[in-house]
Amino acid sequence: MFEPFITQLKALFLDGAAGHHDRQSLAGLSANLRSAAVSVRAAQEALARARAEQQQDRRRLSQICTSIEDLENRARNALLKGLEPLAREAAEAIALLEDEKTDLEAAIQSFDQDLARLTDTLHRAQSRLRALKRGERTADVRDRIQKAQSLGAGAGQSALTRAEDQLEEILHRQERDQLADVEFDALSISGRPQALIEKLGDAGCGEPVRNSADDVLARLKSEIPLLLEKKSN
Structure with missing residues (x-):
């Protein structure tokens, strides 16, 4: 996503004589950086939602474990009282919850790995975006200084020299x-x-x-x- 911006930024520093071309490149770089910033912001929001959903899954897993433990205790109590049909009904619910628990644990573990990779990718993207913005500021300052030095150069002297x-x-x-x-x-x-x-x-x-x-x-x-x-x- 950032390679074209880096290429543009390098071109700005290497081609100091082409003032008009530099200003056009700087304008294009600024537009691309704004687009990249919007993309990074959208990625942040998506990752935040994913983390929130992961927290919801963890809370659901905790609730399932609590429900399984509670049902097991109650099923044992029913067996002690000779209420086997009621104990069987509890066992069926426990079996369903255990299947859901197994699937949810696997999903959480897999998504934790995905989130770690996505978070690392986002952090690197943010770092590159900050570096590009610093480079953009440097290029903008250099462009302004060159413009001040070369203003009126067509008449054989700059504005500073005339002053x-x-x-x-x-x-x-x-x-x-x-x-x-x-x-x-x-x-x-x-x-x-x-x-x-x-x-x-x-x-x-x-x-x-x-x-x-x-x-x-x-x-x-x-x-x-x-x-x-x-x-x-």
Whole structure:
């Protein structure tokens, strides 16, 4: 039941270049695996019913053994009381039950062997199905990765390569714009003498043009002794 699926799965791993063919094979594999899963599920249900029927046969066998023992005890009691016709009737029922017991014991023993073989076969089928599903997941992931790498390959480059080129172009343009802003600011300062004077003053080249917070704070501190002296007078 599983051989065609295994062949398909091997083909997916060996033929990595045939992307379109792989995707078709992967779709076919998925369909076949779904069908196999349904078959395995049906086999599980059938085996479960068979086990249930086997348990019913065992309970029937136990009931027969109990009935035989009970009838034998009662038949002996009837013989002790001289009720031979009644004892004979019990013996006839016992004979029928013993025949049924013999047939049922043979059937149970034979079916136990069949159930053991069927259970082993089902377990191996389930194991193979799980392995195939894992293989299917691996093949699907590989197909998606190959698709991502080869998307747009007809134009001479993949989508990933195009994205890398676009990112490099964006970073290059941003760097160029940043340098242009710096150069523009430099040109703007040279065209405005007052701005250049302020810049030189802030750098300590000559008297500062603008007051700084440090200068204001120093001036206020210098005025404190004078204020104290005026207050004391």
